[in-house]
Amino acid sequence: ILNVEQSPQSLHVQEGDSTNFTCSFPSSNFYALHWYRWETAKSPEALFVMTLNGDEKKKGRISATLNTKEGYSYLYIKGSQPEDSATYLCALTQGGSEKLVFGKGTKLTVNP
Amino acid sequence: DTEVTQTPKHLVMGMTNKKSLKCEQHMGHRAMYWYKQKAKKPPELMFVYSYEKLSINESVPSRFSPECPNSSLLNLHLHALQPEDSALYLCASSQVGRPEQYFGPGTRLTVT
Numbered sequence: 001i002l003n004v005e006q007s008p009q010s011l012h013v014q015e016g017d018s019t020n021f022t023c024s025f026p027s028s029n030f031y032a033l034h035w036y037r038w039e040t041a042k043s044p045e046a047l048f049v050m051t052l053n054g055d056e057k058k059k060g061r062i063s064a065t066l067n068t069k070e071g072y073s074y075l076y077i078k079g080s081q082p083e084d085s086a087t088y089l090c091a092l093t094q095g096g097s098e099k100l101v102f103g104k105g106t107k108l109t110v111n112p
Numbered sequence: 113d114t115e116v117t118q119t120p121k122h123l124v125m126g127m128t129n130k131k132s133l134k135c136e137q138h139m140g141h142r143a144m145y146w147y148k149q150k151a152k153k154p155p156e157l158m159f160v161y162s163y164e165k166l167s168i169n170e171s172v173p174s175r176f177s178p179e180c181p182n183s184s185l186l187n188l189h190l191h192a193l194q195p196e197d198s199a200l201y202l203c204a205s206s207q208v209g210r211p212e213q214y215f216g217p218g219t220r221l222t223v224t
Contacts, residue, residue: 031211032211043215046214049212102155102156104152
């Protein structure tokens with residue numbers, strides 16, 4: 001069974017705080033690691049897809065890093081805003097498969 | 113158009129009903145997916161269609177019947193469901209061979 005683990009499960013921060021979450025996954029047969037942002041009643045929004053060890057990607061105040069050798073990725077949010085409140089999902093694709101295997105997500109709440 | 117649309121948004125059905133969920137995209141993607149998400153669990157893959165042919169069935173019970181009538185549409189036909197099938201059903205699409213998947217907002221299904 002392929003396990004993608006995310007921590008923490010939930011996180012409450014104050015507006016302006018910077019925060020980060022972790023996604024860990026089996027490093028064998030790695031193809032791609034995805035981060036999605038999912039607000040209630042909306043479509044999961046793709047943030048990043050990373051394929052190379054050492055990849056770093058940035059989108060505004062959000063950035064992500066990837067270590068495929070040790071099987072982890074970090075998502076960072078700088079200067080959190082209330083509109084960043086959402087569940088952040090990571091998902092793994094292994095080589096030769098079209099299947100996304102998701103973690104359970106980290107639910108972020110940013111208090112004004 | 114970078115949107116995946118799903119109808120209906122909500123569906124309540126009895127165990128003897130027959131209903132269908134619909135998914136549509138106009139991004140020219142030739143891979144389409146159905147995922148099921150139960151409360152407090154990650155989305156789980158059900159089916160993958162590639163070039164309108166079923167390529168992956170994750171051992172889904174036959175009371176769920178997928179159909180891909182053309183490259184833009186994906187249906188999920190439901191018959192004789194059980195209450196435990198109540199969940200959020202997500203559709204996604206991608207270019208064949210590319211890891212990025214684009215999701216719709218889902219259909220919230222309740223089986224009574």
